[in-house]
Amino acid sequence: MVWSAALSFTMMLLPQEVEVDLAARVTQVRTQLAELEASAEQSRQLALPRITVLEDEYRRAVLTAELDWLDAVTTDLRSGALTWDFDTLAALARAAS
Numbered sequence: 001m002v003w004s005a006a007l008s009f010t011m012m013l014l015p016q017e018v019e020v021d022l023a024a025r026v027t028q029v030r031t032q033l034a035e036l037e038a039s040a041e042q043s044r045q046l047a048l049p050r051i052t053v054l055e056d057e058y059r060r061a062v063l064t065a066e067l068d069w070l071d072a073v074t075t076d077l078r079s080g081a082l083t084w085d086f087d088t089l090a091a092l093a094r095a096a097s
Contacts, residue, residue, distance in 0.1 A: 003066075011089055019077040022070055029067045036060045 003025065010018045036056050043053050050057075076082035 011084060015077050015083050019074055022074050022077070026067065026070050026074070029063050029070065033060065033063050033067070036063070 010021075013021070036059060039056055040053065040060070043056075073082065
């Protein structure tokens with residue numbers, strides 16, 4: 001699944017449902033980061049040149065940024081700083097058309 005594409009449908013869910021989905025994604029990202037760190041440790045032990053691990057380095061940077069974003073959004077969902085309801089979104093859609 002392309003995660004960013006799925007985000008375009010979040011307004012069709014309740015904030016609580018989105019929080020659950022984002023929490024599941026946090027778990028996935030942390031698992032992927034742990035796997036990349038294990039791979040990086042193996043590369044260090046083998047003294048591989050950095051050029052051979054640039055792709056993993058990039059992936060770790062992207063996943064770390066995603067995890068920071070996920071943490072910020074789930075914090076806002078839990079605190080109520082980020083919320084929505086169907087009636088408000090429907091009114092916005094009517095006003096835009």
